[in-house]
Structures are given as structure tokens and as C-alpha cells.
Amino acid sequence: MKRLWLALAAAAVVAGVAIAQTLPPSWIKPAAPVKIGDNLYYVGSEGLAAYLIVTPKGLILIDGTMEQNVPAIEANIRALGFKLSDVDILLNTHAHFDHAAGLARLKKDTGAGLLASAGDKPLLERGVYPGSEDVAWLRFPPVKVDHVLKDRDTVTLGGVTLTAHVTPGHTPGCTTWTFPVKIDGVVRKAIILCSTTVAANRLAPRPQYPVIVADYQATFTRLAGMKADVFLAPHPEQFGFAGKLAARAPGKPSPFVDPAELGRRVAASRAEFEAELARQQKAAP
Ligand SMILES: [Zn+2]
Numbered sequence: 001m002k003r004l005w006l007a008l009a010a011a012a013v014v015a016g017v018a019i020a021q022t023l024p025p026s027w028i029k030p031a032a033p034v035k036i037g038d039n040l041y042y043v044g045s046e047g048l049a050a051y052l053i054v055t056p057k058g059l060i061l062i063d064g065t066m067e068q069n070v071p072a073i074e075a076n077i078r079a080l081g082f083k084l085s086d087v088d089i090l091l092n093t094h095a096h097f098d099h100a101a102g103l104a105r106l107k108k109d110t111g112a113g114l115l116a117s118a119g120d121k122p123l124l125e126r127g128v129y130p131g132s133e134d135v136a137w138l139r140f141p142p143v144k145v146d147h148v149l150k151d152r153d154t155v156t157l158g159g160v161t162l163t164a165h166v167t168p169g170h171t172p173g174c175t176t177w178t179f180p181v182k183i184d185g186v187v188r189k190a191i192i193l194c195s196t197t198v199a200a201n202r203l204a205p206r207p208q209y210p211v212i213v214a215d216y217q218a219t220f221t222r223l224a225g226m227k228a229d230v231f232l233a234p235h236p237e238q239f240g241f242a243g244k245l246a247a248r249a250p251g252k253p254s255p256f257v258d259p260a261e262l263g264r265r266v267a268a269s270r271a272e273f274e275a276e277l278a279r280q281q282k283a284a285p
Contacts, residue, residue, distance in 0.1 A: 022038075027066060027098060032202065044063065044073065045072060047236065048070075049234050050063045056159045057158030059077070063093055064092070070109070072129075074106075093176070096175065100255075102274075103141075116145045117151075117175050119173020122143055123171065123172075127142035130194065138200070163178045167193075167194050169198060170194060170221045176223070178191050184254050189230070191226070191230070191232065196270070202280070204284050216273055229257050
């Protein structure tokens with residue numbers, strides 16, 4: 001029995017290393033900052049998004065991506081003419097290593113406060129993946145949460161107000177953000193979708209956390225009823241970032257403004273979720 005357990009543990013470690021080694025190289029490839037709107041910049045790596053919201057009273061940074069990316073994110077903030085100490089508030093879409101591992105170091109370097117949902121707070125403070133707490137490659141540096149956000153709480157800095165929409169499923173406290181962004185001289189409503197992919201989540205027969213399926217379904221229904229002019233997400237390919245950058249041209253309307261994109265992306269993600277749920281249920285013994 002003990003030998004079997006050891007063999008399983010070794011297999012898990014080997015599998016973990018194998019998966020960890022196949023992470024997309026773009027995730028830790030530095031990228032230059034991109035201005036999306038007058039008060040909004042993409043400051044993440046080529047493959048993982050981080051967003052900087054500029055206000056007259058300071059900066060808000062959403063997502064830390066991976067620990068290896070912190071120097072490049074900080075260089076991007078400086079390249080835009082800001083000091084790290086200008087960052088007052090740190091936010092997170094969700095407590096997975098690819099979006100949260102850099103937060104501990106960013107918090108230390110900027111002195112900013114971290115605000116997070118009640119569902120993700122314990123994961124951030126332990127640096128673990130819910131339901132896979134013992135999987136080493138999914139762990140990340142723990143970071144203390146300074147203030148807990150409830151669904152529909154707002155965060156205001158320098159006259160800019162962000163709204164937290166707790167959209168659980170991908171993680172128990174997955175948080176979607178909406179806020180105003182000025183593009184082409186017009187104030188639009190931007191949304192940073194937390195994430196609705198299944199990713200590494202078990203849905204059945206032993207779900208990652210007990211109510212994960214109901215959470216995903218409620219989240220899809222809620223998102224289907226929301227409106228936004230500018231759709232953004234934690235992974236650049238989830239909102240066609242490269243294509244939009246290529247499509248930008250002087251005098252032409254910004255490709256980032258597309259009021260139909262949220263509905264389109266959510267419907268596609270919901271179909272993928274239902275197919276994966278059916279697949280996992282069928283595969284269950
Ligand atoms: Zn994730």
C-alpha cells in the first residue's frame with residue numbers, strides 16, 4: 001500500500017513537471033506597454049495580461065501574472081512615466097498562479113494594498129489551487145489580502161470607479177471588473193472578464209470544489225445579461241489582442257471598441273463548458 005502511494009506520488013510529480021515545462025513560452029516573454037484608452041494600459045507579458053488604470057490620484061494594477069514577469073511589469077510602469085510607489089491598489093481577476101504569482105512581489109515593491117473577494121482570499125493567502133492544494137506546480141507565493149470585496153462592491157481612486165462582479169466557477173471568488181475607459185474621445189464601459197474556461201478544473205465526478213458546476217452556470221447566465229463596449233480578459237488571446245493591435249490605424253475607430261464581443265465570447269465559452277461537463281460526466285466511472 002505504501003509502495004503504491006509512493007509510486008502515485010512520483011507519477012504526480014513527474015506529470016506536474018511535464019505540464020509545468022510545457023507552459024507557453026509567451027507567458028514569460030516581456031512585452032512593451034500598450035495604450036488601450038486614455039486611462040488604461042496593457043502592461044503584462046506577451047501571453048499574460050496585466051492592466052494599469054491611471055487616475056489623477058494614483059494607479060490601479062489588475063493582475064500580477066507570474067513572478068518572473070514582475071521586473072518587466074515594473075519596467076513598463078516606469079516606461080509610462082510613473083513610479084512604482086504611484087501604484088496604490090492591486091486587484092486580481094482570480095487566484096491562479098498565472099495571474100496571481102507576481103502579486104506578492106508587486107505588493108512589496110509598490111507598497112499598494114491588495115483587495116480581493118472572500119472566495120479567493122484564502123487561496124491568495126495560501127498560494128494554492130482550490131481542490132489541488134497539494135499540486136506543487138500550481139502553487140504560487142502567498143500574498144496577504146488587505147481588504148475583502150463583496151459582489152458589486154466598488155473601488156474608487158482619483159474619481160475612477162471600478163465595480164467588482166463576483167463571477168465564480170473558474171475559481172470560487174473569480175472577479176470580473178467593469179470601469180469607464182476613454183477611447184477615441186468617448187467614455188466607454190470596459191469589462192475585464194475574470195475567466196470562464198474550465199482549464200485544469202475537475203467538474204465531475206469529484207468536483208474541484210462542491211458547487212463549481214452551479215457556480216459556472218450562474219456566472220454564464222449573469223454575464224449573458226451584462227453589457228460592455230470594450231472586452232478584455234486575463235489571457236490576451238481571449239480577446240484577440242494581437243489582431244486588434246494589428247488592426248489599429250490612425251484615423252480609424254479603435255478595434256478595442258466592440259459592444260457585441262462580450263456576448264459572443266460568453267456564448268462560446270458556455271458551449272465549451274457544457275461540452276466539457278458532458279465529457280467529464282461521461283468519462284466518470
Ligand atoms: Zn485561471
